[in-house]
Amino acid sequence: xxxxxxxxxxxxxxxxxxxxxxxxxxxxxxxxxxxxxxxxxxxxxxxxxxxxxxxxxxxxxxxxxxxxxxxxxxxxxxxxxxxxxxxxxxxxxxxxxxxxxxxxxxxxxxxxxxxxxxxxxxxxxxxxxxxxxxxxxxxxxxxxxxxxxxxxxxxxxxxxxxxxxxxxxxxxxxxxxxxxxxxxxxxxxxxxxxxxxxxxxxxxxxxxxxxxxxxxxxxxxxxxxxxxxxxxxxxxxxxxxxxxxxxxxxxxxxxxxxxxxxxxxxxxxxxx
Numbered sequence: 001x002x003x004x005x006x007x008x009x010x011x012x013x014x015x016x017x018x019x020x021x022x023x024x025x026x027x028x029x030x031x032x033x034x035x036x037x038x039x040x041x042x043x044x045x046x047x048x049x050x051x052x053x054x055x056x057x058x059x060x061x062x063x064x065x066x067x068x069x070x071x072x073x074x075x076x077x078x079x080x081x082x083x084x085x086x087x088x089x090x091x092x093x094x095x096x097x098x099x100x101x102x103x104x105x106x107x108x109x110x111x112x113x114x115x116x117x118x119x120x121x122x123x124x125x126x127x128x129x130x131x132x133x134x135x136x137x138x139x140x141x142x143x144x145x146x147x148x149x150x151x152x153x154x155x156x157x158x159x160x161x162x163x164x165x166x167x168x169x170x171x172x173x174x175x176x177x178x179x180x181x182x183x184x185x186x187x188x189x190x191x192x193x194x195x196x197x198x199x200x201x202x203x204x205x206x207x208x209x210x211x212x213x214x215x216x217x218x219x220x221x222x223x224x225x226x227x228x229x230x231x232x233x234x235x236x237x238x239x240x241x242x243x244x245x246x247x248x249x250x251x252x253x254x255x256x257x258x259x260x261x262x263x264x265x266x267x268x269x270x271x272x
Contacts, residue, residue: 175213190222197236199234200234224258248262
């Protein structure tokens with residue numbers, strides 16, 4: 001701005017000088033001196049202003065740096081505060097979850113205990129009711145059974161007795177028929193067997209059959225057949241001789257003579 005003022009003054013001075021150059025040279029020189037002084041003053045003012053502006057700029061830079069440092073410190077504090085808040089919130093959430101879990105476990109145990117007590121109580125009531133019901137049914141059935149037994153007992157007993165007797169007779173008849181068939185088969189084998197040894201085996205089986213069924217009337221003839229066959233060279237096995245001696249020991253005194261002869265023949269015969 002001072003430069004423009006100086007330029008205007010110089011131009012004005014130049015114009016004035018052009019108009020009055022011939023009249024007043026001293027006035028121009030004085031004006032130049034004044035303009036030079038003004039220019040120096042303006043330059044000095046400009047220098048001072050620049051220095052002042054530079055100091056203001058440095059002050060502003062210092063303030064800006066201080067502000068940035070302050071903001072960085074505040075931002076670090078904010079970060080630490082946020083981290084602390086996050087940790088506190090995490091701890092609170094964890095504690096809340098743990099507390100809720102403990103409360104849940106406690107409530108679950110309480111509910112389990114209540115349910116168990118209720119079930120036990122209900123079970124006891126049901127068991128008592130079932131026991132009473134079973135006793136009542138048993139008493140009713142016992143009374144009905146006694147009443148029914150009194151009405152049909154005699155009829156049932158007589159029918160059962162008749163049935164048992166009839167079955168006994170049928171079994172006896174069947175046993176006699178079976179004995180007769182077995183006796184005929186063994187006797188046929190004994191008399192028609194070509195091998196003397198096999199004939200003696202059939203004779204032993206026939207003696208056992210007759211003795212077990214109480215048909216002792218055929219035993220003497222069988223013993224005589226055994227004596228005859230032993231004389232003809234027939235042989236028993238060792239086990240058959242032992243079995244025959246055991247049977248002979250059970251015979252009554254009526255068969256003593258034949259039994260002794262058979263023993264002698266068994267003792268004297270060779271073992272098959």
